[in-house]
Amino acid sequence: MININSLKYCLRQSTVSLKRNFWLAAVTSAIIAVSLAILGGFLLLAVNVGQFVTSVEENVEIGVFLQADADAEKIGEQLSNLAGVESIAFVSRDEGLNTLAKSLGDEVLLSGLAGEDNPLPDAYRVKVTDVALVSTLTDSIRTIPGVELADYGEELVNRLLKITNWLNTLFVGISILLALGAIFLIVTTIRLSVLARSEEISIMKYLGASDWFIRFPFLLEGVAMGWVGTLFSTASLAFIYRKLAVTLQQDAFAFFLRPVTALDKLLPIFLGLLLLGTLMGGVGSLISIRKYLKV
């Protein structure tokens, strides 16, 4: 039933309708734009938080400090055999002192402690395969005989996990609310154009117009509003994100916040928004015209 004349007719109809309801259509598009921009903002934030968490995760280590008389080699073997351990590195007490001195920036002060006076024990740095395992793994390391102390950045990791979970829930919730709001607006706008053309629609049915022929102009109208909204939101989002990314990259204090700039991670977000805007427009108009198609 796809026919070039019908297609042209439908296009003309949607243009006329959009012009007639220009302001309402503009407001609807704007709301779609705002909701998609917020959604997109959350997505970008999520991608960045995700990358940050990953980088933290990759760096999570359990510090295992040995008792003075412990058999370092045997403990090292036991550590390597634990499930969830990715790698271990031995840090002798001398190396440990050196690192500490360097990080304190005062090698002279600590030089007196070198050799037999060194208060630091031998240690292992244990990398884990999965950050979620770190706490149970630390507990089991603590039970190994000869281990004085096992520790990781418990606070930081737990807090990070909590924040990401919380952000994910918030993000999903707000997005759903916004999408519903936008769809509601599309339904309202399309319903108005359907009402404006209700007489025409009833005549069209008597003239033998097919359902899709009646439906299509409204579908186009909804999709057009979705597109305009998406275009505005993605354009402004891309603009703001670029500015922000450049600022962050230049800011020395934000060195730990490397923004995601890889196109293969950002492109799906923008394409997804476009798809979502189109879908919202389409679904919204289908909802409004469904009841007008029964004869």
Added chain:
Amino acid sequence: MIEFKDVTKIYPGSDRPALQNLSLQITKGEFVFLVGPSGAGKSTLIKLFFREQLPTKGEILFDGKNIALLEKSALLKHRRQIGMVFQDFRLLKQKTVFENVAFALEVLGKSPAEIQEKVPLTLAKVGLTGKENAFPAELSGGEQQRVGVARALVKDPTILIADEPTGNLDRDTSWQLMELFSAINESGTTVIIATHAWDVVDRMQKRVIALAEGSLIRDELRGSYNDQH
């Protein structure tokens, strides 16, 4: 080609049937008046044949096929063979005469070339040449109904159905319109008209199907509005 077989229609929420055990046949090329007092079921009969409504009981056959069983596309095809004319004209106010008639072809996906060719021909048939660019509000009632007829006619329907087409028109205008329907019938189109215009019915001496309270009470080949016997 049109056959009603023992058709009963009871609208939901109503206890009285709008049509009751109605059986009748209309063959190709006939001119039929549907008469009867208000509420007799004339419009219901038309709606059933257009499949705007489904019968509660019985079958309606068109060219041997039960129209209740038509698939979506077959139903469209069925409806496209039927030209409908309404008492209240149902023209689109914001469209010109030409555009109103062209609309019937546009919704069927016809090409602009075909529209440009057919619309003036049809307007000539109904006697509206020269009024192409007028808006419905600028026309008399009779002229408006001619636009309605042209719109029904432009797609070359096999059946033209009019539900009280002269209900809003004076006697002279009604008579002229009926002559138009007669001419359309002479060129081969089946014409079915529900009407209260008894004088016209009596003068035309066509087939008359009379309904009362949903039942067929009279079916005469050269009938009149009221029972002569």
